[in-house]
Amino acid sequence: MKTSISLSPTIIVIFGGTGDLNLRKLAPALYNLYSEGYMPEKYAIIGTARRPLDDDKFRNTLMEGVNSFSRTGKVHKDKWESFSKNIYYQSSDVKDSASFDELRIVIEKFKDEFGPETQIVYYLAVSPDLFPAIAKRLAKFKLAENEDNCRIVVEKPFGKDLDTARELNELLKERFKEKQIYRIDHYLGKETVQNIMAFRFANSFLEPLWNRNYIDHVQISVTEQLGVGDRGGYYDGSGALRDMIQNHLLQLLCIIGMETPINFDADEIRDKKVDVLKAMRPFSAEDIRFNTVRGQYSKGWIKGTEVPAYRSEKDVPDDSNTETFAAIKFFVDNWRWKGIPFYVRTGKCLTQSSSLITIQFKDVPHQVFPGGAAENWQQNRLIISIQPEMSIRLQVQGKRPGLDMILNPVDMVFDYKGTYTTESPEAYETLLLDVMTGDQTQFMRADQVEIAWELLMPVINAWEQKKSLSFPNYTAGSVGPENAEALIARDGFHWFTLPLNKD
Template sequence: MHSTKTKQKAQPTIFVIFGGTGDLNSRKLAPAIYNLFLEKSLPADFAVIGTGRTKLSDEEFRKSLYEGINEFSRRGKTDKKDWEQFCGHIHYQIADLLKESSYAELKKNIEQLQAEWAQEAQVIYYLAVAPNFFPVIARNIAQHQLAENSDNSRIVIEKPFGHDLESARELNALLGELFEEKQIYRIDHYLGKETVQNIMAFRFANSMFEPLWNRNYIEHVQISVTERLGVGDRGGYYEGSGALRDMVQNHLLQLLCLVAMETPTNFGAEEIRNRKVDVLHAMRRFSAEEVRMNTVRGQYGQGWIEGKEVPGYRDETGVDPESNTETFAAVKFFIDNWRWQGIPFYVRTGKRLHQTASTITIQFKDVPHFIFPPETTETWQQNRLIISIQPEMSIRMQLQAKRPGLEMVLNTVDMVFDYKGTYTVEAPEAYETLLLDTMDGDQTLFMRADQVEAAWDLLMPILHAWESKRSLSFPNYSADSWGPEVAEALIARDGFHWFTLPVNNKK
């Protein structure tokens, strides 16, 4: 989260992408690096080394990335002249991640580039591979002294970081033995999104909000990340994961920490990460009975979306026909500290829901004394602050105002800060922000070891309860719905309902 955009950095940089032929590189990483190149945010001397088991020449690898960038870059199709300047920086190395010879060859390639540049480069090792490869790659990077200079080398680890608390601790312990914490970048792309970063600006750069940001004025908070898509071809992976691991443990808890954290004393990475960890430590751990009362799980059945029949989760490729894996999760969390005591934080996420959207809604308490006659307030609604992360990027404040006319009639109006309406500059993709931060050595938007473990520790009682007792109601919601009915009951018991923004959504 750089304080100033650095243009054309001096120090040469090498991106080593393990899993270079994979989907993540094609869809996200290569387009992000290309856009950073166009923004002149890369040094004059840089290289991208993609590794994979497929036999490809440099030219064939460049062609595959070219197709990915044309399809997935926010800028659309590449300019021929720009591409010709960029593609010469791309290299491919056939590599078997389990063989030591591959790492020896990688070292030789890195040294060769540095010799050409006559300067030591900073090297970013990006592990865009399945989690079971994380330990073997990390060990080999260390063993072959590919990251000896801790100031000039970084290792980027994609989620999922561990499968539970025990495996996360093991992975943290291994990485801690091999590297310094300042070299380890545990990436959560959600934190790179512009609106997410704006939560801190909104809270801590405006004196009007912070005095209200507590249990005295806020009634409850909702964090909702919903998807229209099903699991698609990720059924095999999802079977071992589920909504709680896939979304709540990282994305949703990260958003919750940003909303709930105490004011940091400065904008330093460690100070901000300390405040986020404080939130996770203050969150109430559930007993088995509390899991039953405060959580809901669901699994989608078949249904219709835009006139097309879609299969239920158990009929997806790679999924057990009697699967107990949840594709929907809703949890009512509490933060036991002075600021938030007693205020519920509701989070929900799910697949095959009615809308693809990510929103945070803060509902303020009602006015303490109602002075208006009942007939003036047919559409009365408490004040809300709605932060929309996708598909639109906006922050809206919902207030009561008088409707024009001779009579006193109140209705809800929106004060909206809309990115598209306010700025002509296109917002960067999350991966552009996060890769640039990695180059800058700025870990503000990345998770620290203790933060990952605290998040797992919080969720373990829920995971144990769900895994030890099969759900007899699965599938319990149809495609294109808002999830299981019991999710409505979870929030309705407290007199609230789930909020949705009217969004025209075709995803």
């Protein structure tokens, strides 16, 4: 299969070429793009890291990563040989200027071979503390001067608070144009997340209902069965609020809450997302007390396996105050959403792994059926399942078959597995292709990042300054802290979960 997209010759430089991100995500994504005809005819992938390797050993390392982590399984021998002949390795130190001079020579060689239309993508798959060093040297050695053909991809976390995010934005903006900077959030590349836009804006019956007049509340819930594993050192400096809510979940909220864009231009869509963030109600001390919940898991059992408490995980301090669970009630104070709560939660070591967006509609204004008929009555819900099931379902009331008038909730379901035979691409495949085509729609803009941090800084500061005396306050394998249930129960609601398929 060949893509209809015209792609210029491309050089992809991956800083952190031997790291987990490249092995688990980037290399499998690029191989799958190649296999399905979505790579440029002329391309070069250059991995850089400090480890001494030659090209062949680097290619073999990436092949092991593709074999282990690609959605398509093990590589096809002929395709891999054809794909990997364009993979190269350069041993380098991002803090050493001489390494960038060597990289410049390699890039110039490929540009001479590929022609004047060659575009260059610099992917920073490294620790965030190395972002400034790389950005400064790319600018110093004039490796990204062509603003039309040079792009820099920055992984999360983008800063650890508002000040560091602003500092990094200023550093990047001094050296690159905004249109060159791709702040990646892999959640925005997920197939179901992208389908929210299509579902909202391509169906005329939804828009009249998508507001405070018909919607009761919105839930965005991303839960994980896994604990922190070997990432304890990193995670303890981050926590659930920074790791998930500041980026992934707030972006989902923006897609649900945004106004209809006038076109599909990247900045038009991002403008609408920024408008949502600007309209979100700031947190007062009282709001933090009543509308936020934090938690940390104790030891427990998940799928028959005993799980250690967070404070017993590797590289986690015995008295850690870092939250592994967070739940927050947000409000968007504009005409569309005024007074409608958005409940957001995320956590580790919970009873199931799932990502759900639930829009609950208001009840009918007058109940015409007798009490017995509506014994199982529930309000209409729209449920968007991002993972593990990929589906969109509308829950409505219907009559149960029989002579009596008995109403039951029934689902009208669109699920990917039952509708399409083709396999959905991984998020990184979608986003890497967007980078190569120059489409910034699914990437964070500088103002988006900063406003999101600004919104959450009062909560972050309050939680850091006041140690939780209740930690740990939920058992591994449970649904989370009791206070999270109380947060939503006070308003007469409950956290919605979708029964997982057993097959």
